[in-house]
Each structure stands twice: as C-alpha cells, then as structure tokens.
Amino acid sequence: MSRDYKALARALAPDIPDENLPGVIGPLEKLEDLFRPLAKEMEAETEPAFVLVLPTEWFA
C-alpha cells in the first residue's frame, strides 16, 4: 500500500505547497516501488552499515 504523500506533505512544518507536489511525489513513488521490496530480503538481525561505536575517551 502506498503512502498518502499529499496528506503527509500538508502535515509537515513548514508544509510543502501544493504546487510543488507533482515534482516531489512522482519521483518518490517510483523510488518506493524499487526500494520497498528490497527490505523483505533482510534477516531481523541485519545491522545498519554504520553502527554506534562509543569512543573510549568519552568515558576517560
């Protein structure tokens, strides 16, 4: 199910004016079609490429 980007755009602060939406929503929906199925490939324990490593000197 695709998102209601128009409603989300109006809810943002500051919002995205209606006249700007065609150039925003179309590309996002195309990207979603490519991206969303990929998430199904992942195991639950897959970590992000970049993880938090606390520098030891913070606690010295």
Next chain:
Amino acid sequence: MSLPFRTISDAAAALAGKKISAVELTRASLDAIARENSRLNAFLTVMDEVALAEAKERDAELARGDVRSILHGVPVAVKDVFCTKGVKTTCGSPIFANYVPDHDAAVVERLRQAGAVIVGKTHQHELAYGVTSNNPHYGPVRNPVDTDRIPGGASGGSGAAVAAGLVLMAMGSDTGGSIRIPASYCGCTGLKPTTGRVSRYGVVPLDFTLDHMGPLAANSRDCALTLQLLAGFDPRDESSSRAPLDRYAPPVQASLEGLRIGIPRKFFYERLQPEVESSLAALLKKAESMRARLVEVEPPDMAAINAIGRVILLSEASAGMAGHMGDRSKFGADVLALLDQGRLLPATDYVNAQRLRRIYMRKFDRLFEQTDCLITPCTPVTAPKIGQGMVEIGGVEEDVRLATTRLARPINVLGLPALSIPCGTDANGLPVGAQIIGRRFDEKTVLALGAALEAG
C-alpha cells in the same frame, strides 16, 4: 591560453629547475582564470592577492632549497564546499553566501602544508546536490569542450578548471559521482578514494555517509601524487580510517601482466550511447593487448544499490538542511524538490537502506575474489546540453540526472575507490570516461591501471 604545463610533474620539474618561479606560475594561472572565467564560470572566488603572497613565500623557500612536496608552488583550486579560513565558502547557495569560515578544511590544511598555492574556489551545483552544475543563483558552469553543455557536477567548476588548463589540480567532493562525472564529461581524470581515506573535516556536508573528497587532474599520476599528500587518519573526521597508506605514484611503465580486470556487462554495459560503448570496447582491447586478463563477472542488483543510495542521500541531505527549510526562496527548484522528497521519507526507510547497504557491500565484495579491479563506463552518455532534462539512449528516454549518476552512484554506497579516466570522444568531440573500481583501500591498483591505460 592555459597554463604552460599540463601536469603537476612537469610544473614541479620546471620549478625545481628554476625555469619558472611559483609567482610566475601562479600569475599564469590567475591570468588564465581572468581570461576564461567569463566563458566557463568555473570559479566563484579568485584569491589573487593571497595566492600571489603564498607563491612569493614558496619562491623564497625554493631559493633556500626547501621543497615541501611535489605540489610546492603549484597552482590548484578547491571546490566551494571546502572551508577556507577568511575566504567565503558559499557551497553555491545563498544560504552560505556570506559564510566566512574561521578554519581551513583538513584538505586545505594539507594542500597548504604541501606548498600548493590555492588560487580560488571552484563553482558547483547548488549545495553539491546535483550533477548539472546549472546553478540558478550563480549561473551555470560551462563545459570547456562545448560551452553549450554541462560540465557535470556537482564539482563542475573543478572539472572545467582542470580541463581548460586553468589549474593543475582541483579538489572535488563526490556523493553520487560528483568527482568522476565532471572528469568524464570534461575529459580529465578524477579520483573518489575509499570511504575514510581522505578527511572530510571542514567540508560543508551534503551527506554524512556518502560524501568523499578527492582530486581532479590531467591524469592518474597527478591524482596519485595528490592523494599521497591528502591521505591519512584525521581524528576530527569520525569516518577517517587508520588503514595503512600505500605509495600511490604509479610506476612510469606499469605492466598489466596478470592483472585480472572484471567486466560487469550486466547493468554497467547496458543502455549506453553507442560511442561510449565503442570507446569502452577499445579500452578493454588495449588492456588485453597490455596482457591484462579480462574476466566477465556478474554484479549484484545494481539498480537496488542505486535505490538504497537515493534513500540514504534524500534522508541525510534533508536532515542536514532541516534548519533552513523555513525560507524556500533560498533553494533552486531541483534542490528544493529533492529536499522535500527527503522530508517525506519515513525514518524506517532510512534505517532499512543502511541495513541493506551492509548486505550489498558483502555481495559486491565477492566480485573481488575473481578480479583485482573492474572497468565500467563512468557515464552512459557524453555531456548533455545545459537545461536538457532528458536523454535518449537506445530509443528510451531517461532523466539526465538519473542517467548521469546511474553507473557512479553505487560506488559511493559501497565505499570503494573509483577513478574516471578519459578513453575516447563521440562524434561531436565530447569526452567519454571509463571508471576503474577497486577493492577497499586499494587506490594503488586503480591508479596504476589508470596510468597504464592513459599511457598505453
């Protein structure tokens, strides 16, 4: 007229042999910029007085026999995202129009320590967020080969300045191809090093995990000589690596005997302008004639990697600019649309993109079990015209921005080193670029192959 030397090595030899002084060389660069900038719009700021004063100091050192490095007294430029103490750093945006940093970027520090003379700040795509360098606030940068065409971007001014011979090296930043694409479109050489190899400290960020800093120059050797001076750990950059450094300067006559060059036909050799295809075919033939072994390899789903990269970039760039969204008049239409797209993406997509990134990095790394490096086209087409929105490739229309970044963006997601070298021209004389991709931190092989192919 451009500089009297085409390469850093030639300029360094002339300076060492006292055939030219640093002041004379710097003046030649400044004169060339003064003549050409109205045509190319490659520079946003020219640092005449500072550059000449620095060149004078470099000459005094030369007279004492003190040579800091191969870049001693050599005129160079940096893209306007690199902070320069006391010199405005606009990022090609009205938001930073009056930003005068109180510090130098790490790259600028290292260039100055190496004795390079920084003559100016090069023009770019607004906020480095695009590949056309058609900047609505400061005018378009023009390709020196054909001024009706884009130089690529975001480091378009750096590509144009090097290709036109205004400086011997210009620094760029590369988030989705922004060093390699201008190199490809303008006909020079550009290196995106491995993530963590060159410090990002003091560079106004576009994206926290995709940005890379690297040189554009006349050839691979000059990129290698520059990398040698820039590479290394910097505690001020959280992503900086302690991985050991190599000696990057390629041998004068490198042998390619035994080198396994991967050819990923799927995705990378699909949907190309015919002259790009034929130029790459000729380059591969040349590599084979130099006794390299060509190995056909099958890459993972590169369209997926591009989608992952776009989700990461949209999210991180919008996060970085969130504080400036109150005044929409300060953004050009293309950048504003991208920033709005990023604001609408959910955080879950961003986190999943970073998780998928890890998976695809591992998948792509497997290609290096069979190969030492890969050769691909850098861009599927030659430089489009300024203002052109779509390109037609094989009867199919494609957005200029997506076509231009299609083959370069995945390498930022993967964090691998990649070099663009010139490898031919199309029927209009526009340059074609080839991309050499290496293992993580193996810039040495990438640069050696680039140098051998340029010389062969």
